Amino acid sequence: MQSKKLWLVLGLLTIIALLIAACGGAAETPAAGGEEGGAAPAETEEAPAGGEATPAEETGGVSIPEPEEGMFNVAFVYVGPIGDAGWTYAHNEGREYLEANVEGVHTVYLESIPEGADADRVMRGLARKGFDAIIATSFGFQFGMPEIAAEYPDVAFLHVSGFLKNDTNFGNLFGAMEQAKYVAGMIAGARAKEDGSNRVGFIAPWPIAEVIRLGNALTMGVRETCPECEVDIRWIFTWFDPDKEIQAAQSLLDAGATVVVTGADTPGPVQAAGERGLWGIAYDSDTSCSAAPESCLTVPYWNWGVAYAQFAEEVKAGTWQPSDWYMGAEEGIVGVLGITKGEFPDAVPDWVIPLAQEKWDKMTSGEITRFDLFTGPIYDNKGNLVVPEGVTLTQEDLEGLDQATIDSFGLDREACTICMNWLVEGFVPDAQIPAMPEG
Amino acid sequence: MSDYLIFFTTILAAGVASGTPVLYATIGEVFSERAGVLNLGVEGMMLMGAVTAFRVSHVTGNPWLGLAMGILVGGLFSLLHALVSITLRGDQVVSGLALTFVGFGMSSVIGWPLIDVRDAPRLPAFDIPLLADIPVLGKIFFQHSVVVYIGFLLVPLAWFIINRTRPGLHMRAVGEYPAAADALGIHVDRLRYLYVLVGGLLAGMAGASLTLAITPLWIEGVTAGQGWIAVGLVIFAGWDPFRAAFGSYLFGAIRRLPLDLQGAPVLPWNLHLILRDPLLNYFTNMLPYLFTIAVLVIGSREAMRKKLGAPAALGTPYIRGERGV
Numbered sequence: 156m157q158s159k160k161l162w163l164v165l166g167l168l169t170i171i172a173l174l175i176a177a178c179g180g181a182a183e184t185p186a187a188g189g190e191e192g193g194a195a196p197a198e199t200e201e202a203p204a205g206g207e208a209t210p211a212e213e214t215g216g217v218s219i220p221e222p223e224e225g226m227f228n229v230a231f232v233y234v235g236p237i238g239d240a241g242w243t244y245a246h247n248e249g250r251e252y253l254e255a256n257v258e259g260v261h262t263v264y265l266e267s268i269p270e271g272a273d274a275d276r277v278m279r280g281l282a283r284k285g286f287d288a289i290i291a292t293s294f295g296f297q298f299g300m301p302e303i304a305a306e307y308p309d310v311a312f313l314h315v316s317g318f319l320k321n322d323t324n325f326g327n328l329f330g331a332m333e334q335a336k337y338v339a340g341m342i343a344g345a346r347a348k349e350d351g352s353n354r355v356g357f358i359a360p361w362p363i364a365e366v367i368r369l370g371n372a373l374t375m376g377v378r379e380t381c382p383e384c385e386v387d388i389r390w391i392f393t394w395f396d397p398d399k400e401i402q403a404a405q406s407l408l409d410a411g412a413t414v415v416v417t418g419a420d421t422p423g424p425v426q427a428a429g430e431r432g433l434w435g436i437a438y439d440s441d442t443s444c445s446a447a448p449e450s451c452l453t454v455p456y457w458n459w460g461v462a463y464a465q466f467a468e469e470v471k472a473g474t475w476q477p478s479d480w481y482m483g484a485e486e487g488i489v490g491v492l493g494i495t496k497g498e499f500p501d502a503v504p505d506w507v508i509p510l511a512q513e514k515w516d517k518m519t520s521g522e523i524t525r526f527d528l529f530t531g532p533i534y535d536n537k538g539n540l541v542v543p544e545g546v547t548l549t550q551e552d553l554e555g556l557d558q559a560t561i562d563s564f565g566l567d568r569e570a571c572t573i574c575m576n577w578l579v580e581g582f583v584p585d586a587q588i589p590a591m592p593e594g
Numbered sequence: 595m596s597d598y599l600i601f602f603t604t605i606l607a608a609g610v611a612s613g614t615p616v617l618y619a620t621i622g623e624v625f626s627e628r629a630g631v632l633n634l635g636v637e638g639m640m641l642m643g644a645v646t647a648f649r650v651s652h653v654t655g656n657p658w659l660g661l662a663m664g665i666l667v668g669g670l671f672s673l674l675h676a677l678v679s680i681t682l683r684g685d686q687v688v689s690g691l692a693l694t695f696v697g698f699g700m701s702s703v704i705g706w707p708l709i710d711v712r713d714a715p716r717l718p719a720f721d722i723p724l725l726a727d728i729p730v731l732g733k734i735f736f737q738h739s740v741v742v743y744i745g746f747l748l749v750p751l752a753w754f755i756i757n758r759t760r761p762g763l764h765m766r767a768v769g770e771y772p773a774a775a776d777a778l779g780i781h782v783d784r785l786r787y788l789y790v791l792v793g794g795l796l797a798g799m800a801g802a803s804l805t806l807a808i809t810p811l812w813i814e815g816v817t818a819g820q821g822w823i824a825v826g827l828v829i830f831a832g833w834d835p836f837r838a839a840f841g842s843y844l845f846g847a848i849r850r851l852p853l854d855l856q857g858a859p860v861l862p863w864n865l866h867l868i869l870r871d872p873l874l875n876y877f878t879n880m881l882p883y884l885f886t887i888a889v890l891v892i893g894s895r896e897a898m899r900k901k902l903g904a905p906a907a908l909g910t911p912y913i914r915g916e917r918g919v
Contacts, residue, residue: 238702238814362872389853390872397813398820398849402612406853409604423811430719430810446811583857589872 217265217273219280226261227288227471229253229463230281232274233266234293239395241420245440245457246292246315252460257467270295275303282307288470290463291315300325311470315459316365318479318556319564326477328462330488331525333372333553334518335455338491338511339436340376342452342499343414345507346434348381350414355386356407358417358424360394362588364555364575366418372528373416374581380507387412388578388586395420401427408433414452422446434502444492452503454492461487479568481550483525484518491515529553536582541573548573597859599730605854606734609847614738614745615640615800615808615817617842619824621752622796624833626672628756629789630769630907634690635675636797637821638697643668643801645701645708648812651805652714661717661802668798669791671697676790680783683911698815708812717741717806741803745839752835765789769905772912782912797821826887832902852878 222228231250235243243266254262263286268274274296281289282303288311291300297317304312304325312325320326343355355377359366374386387410389403396419404415404424408431416436417424422443425435429450437443437454444451462482469475482488493499494515499508517523529552531542542548551568555575561568578586619636626633633639647664651657671693678689719739726736735746756762764785767775772782800820805812823845831838855878858869868874 236702236814238706240811240813387857389856390875391853392875395813396818397811397816398612398809398818399853401809402608402850403853405608406850406857409608409854410857421811421813423809426810585867585870587870587872589875 217268217277217280219277219284220263220265222263222285222287223261227257227259227467228286229260229262229288229290229467230286231262231264232268232277232281232289232291232293232296233264234268234270234274234296235395236267237264239420240422241395241439241443243292244442246459248440249457249459249461249463253463253467256460256464257471259471260467271299275299278303278312279306282310286310288313288467290466297327311466311475313466318554318560318566318568320477320479322477324477326475326480328466328480328482330457330462331481331483332455332457332489333368333525333528334484334523335489335491336369336372337376337528338494338515338518339416339453339455340373340378341380341511341514342376342493342503342507343373343416343434343436344377344379344381344384345504345510346414346452346502347377347384347412349504350433352411352413353381353384354410354412354414355384356404356410356412356415357386357388357582358400358403358407358415358419359388359390360419361392362390362591364553367555367578367588368553368575369418370582371575371577371579374579375528375533378581380510384581386582386586388582390589391419393419397421397423400424404428404435422451425451441490441492441496444497449500450502451500453494453499456490456492458488458490479550483521484515485521487519525553534580535577536580536584536586538580538584541577541579546573548575601854601859603730603733605847605850606843607737608850608854609843609845610734611738611742611846612808612849613842613844613846614742615804616820616824616827616845617745617839618748618796618800618803619821620827620831620838620842621748621835622793622800623824623828624752624756624831624835624838625765625789625796626793627828627908628769628833628905629765629786630772630905630910630912631676631679631786631790631793632686632690632909633672633675633679633693633790633793634687634825635672635693635697635821636793636800636824637817637819638694638701639668639671639794639797640801640804640817640821641697641701641815642671642704643798644805644816645705645801645812646798647802648714648805649704649708651716652708655715657715657717657806660714660806661799664802664806665795665798668801669795672790672794672797673787675794676787679911680786680790683913686909686911694821702814705812705814714806714810714812716810717803719807739803739807741807745803749835749839756835766905768912769907772907773914776912776914782914786912797824800824829902829904833905834903848878848881851881 233243237244237247250262250264254260265277268277270293278289290313292315294316297314297319300312300314301319301321304321308324314327316329317327347353347355357370359370377384377386387407389406391399391403393399400419400421401423404427407415414434415424415428417438420439422437425437426447428435429447434450434452436452441456443454490496494512526547529548531546532544533542535541551571552573553575556571557574558570561570619640623636643664646667647660650663651660675689675693678684679686717740722736726732764780768782768785776782809816827841830841852875855869855874856872858866860866
């Protein structure tokens with residue numbers, strides 16, 4: 156009898172473990188880099204000062220650090236571990252940049268905070284402790300923030316990758332990664348052309364506007380330097396799954412691509428390509444290429460520090476005004492390894508470097524904005540004219556902000572008319588956008 | 595149809611490669627369970643092996659040393675479980691779970707400096723001369739990393755040890771009827787320690803093969819549940835190494851399938867468009883888990899378990915003088 160019970164327990168435990176493993180992808184909010192909320196406890200950079208007098212407050216199993224006396228205190232709430240080597244890692248680089256570049260700033264961070272009630276408790280705890288500013292870096296964090304911001308009007312709240320805000324102390328931030336992806340696409344196309352494969356592979360994490368926008372920008376870049384190239388695609392339905400990302404890369408390479416561009420977090424796909432003597436393009440962080448420098452053509456990366464520093468300066472000076480803050484290449488929030496920093500490896504064909512440099516220069520000078528990239532005529536991969544001649548997509552179009560979303564959150568914005576739910580010409584004609592899972 | 599031949603060959607080849615870590619872990623667990631000790635800490639031991647191997651390989655520049663250390667650390671780690679479940683006669687389920695959690699946490703701490711690094715020397719990959727040139731089979735089995743080939747050797751070796759040697763017989767006796775084994779003068783606890791250790795060494799090898807060959811980078815929780823899959827596969831395999839190999843490779847192929855289907859070759863009447871529909875992913879992504887759950891459900895039935903050949907004393911500590919199972 157005892158062994159029967161044992162089997163029951165074993166069965167249940169395994170199923171639970173599998174559910175956790177399987178739902179890691181689905182439970183995270185699939186937008187703008189919601190990393191898997193690991194089980195690792197949150198850590199703070201420094202032990203709370205004067206912890207004996209006022210013991211750190213326990214909030215949902217996470218101890219809230221103390222602000223530092225006489226400093227401008229900024230707290231960061233991360234959804235994943237910094238060890239994800241991707242999205243959260245890049246934000247933490249931004250935090251370090253902020254602390255190094257703005258005087259009198261003290262920062263703390265809490266990592267692996269699950270979206271939802273836990274995150275709300277953590278942010279409330281931070282606000283109560285007297286932090287001057289709170290920066291939350293995952294899409295799903297935004298939903299509790301309007302309420303918390305209203306409760307703590309003296310604290311400045313900045314949310315990355317969402318669309319909610321208020322008029323006084325809560326704003327959102329994102330950046331024009333599509334510009335960097337376009338230039339990366341030019342490099343990918345040039346390489347595929349040299350290889351004679353005329354095929355680039357794109358690893359797409361989720362069927363959401365952000366991913367589609369970046370994939371489209373990439374593909375337009377590919378077609379600029381290699382008009383006969385096609386871009387193959389694999390949807391992986393996760394931001395972070397090292398094994399799956401590598402498998403997707405291998406699948407693309409097996410299907411004939413010679414350059415793999417990842418839209419997910421780890422540099423694994425680049426390594427997988429490198430192992431076959433082929434090429435990859437990484438994402439998220441300027442260190443992502445270090446895994447396979449020879450085969451990593453470039454990496455379009457985030458430079459969050461620039462935004463964080465500006466935000467902190469403005470809040471300190473009392474001039475900050477919350478907004479739908481969307482920074483472009485000209486403000487330095489995105490970069491392209493090899494142009495903005497470091498050098499291209501030998502694998503990047505010489506002839507494309509001046510072209511990429513020229514394009515980038517036009518982007519940083521403001522001559523080519525994200526809107527210019529998405530100006531008609533643009534066809535989709537089935538041959539339909541999506542953006543007519545002379546028409547430019549709006550910010551709402553780029554974000555795929557539809558009427559339903561606007562209504563349900565009471566946003567003061569126009570609905571998109573040419574919503575970002577199409578694949579641009581240059582993707583293989585059979586490529587499709589799957590439906591988004593609910594919840 | 596030759597497109598489809600290539601298509602399936604590719605998937606099977608990928609399955610053999612990505613199923614290899616699971617294979618090591620599964621065979622390790624077969625040894626442990628055959629001796630009567632259930633070890634649910636496979637995931638934790640794999641992670642410890644994975645991080646150790648990666649770190650040693652990175653620091654020393656020698657992936658073989660990394661592999662050796664990864665195996666060793668996996669083994670040492672399993673002794674914790676042996677201590678609790680054999681010597682202290684604690685609950686094997688609880689102890690194994692604890693091992694998984696400790697392994698996750700410790701590997702994160704040890705792996706912390708490795709996040710920036712991401713490039714450790716890897717174990718070599720090479721084609722096996724002649725065999726690699728066989729059509730289809732050559733591509734599936736003989737164009738891989740060295741860890742895959744070691745796996746090929748391990749399977750018959752494990753089978754032989756378990757079924758055809760005296761130590762194997764002793765091991766099975768300890769797992770089936772420890773009281774009788776004890777009466778014959780076999781050291782039950784000592785043998786159980788040994789085979790838990792073997793299981794740990796192989797789980798360490800599983801982790802090491804992951805970070806040094808199959809998924810060559812360190813990221814927290816890089817095993818992503820493969821240790822649990824191994825626990826399920828042991829039942830599917832009926833505690834037999836050859837079936838464990840079949841199950842592991844099949845599992846590897848099933849994981850790869852949904853991705854490759856998105857680029858399935860052309861079929862008549864546009865049937866390939868159904869295969870290419872990424873929505874199919876929601877179904878195919880489920881398969882490995884359905885597979886494991888089905889195995890567990892089947893395996894949890896008493897009659898079925900007897901048929902599958904579960905060791906009778908699995909999960910029960912042996913105390914001399916008390917009634918056996």
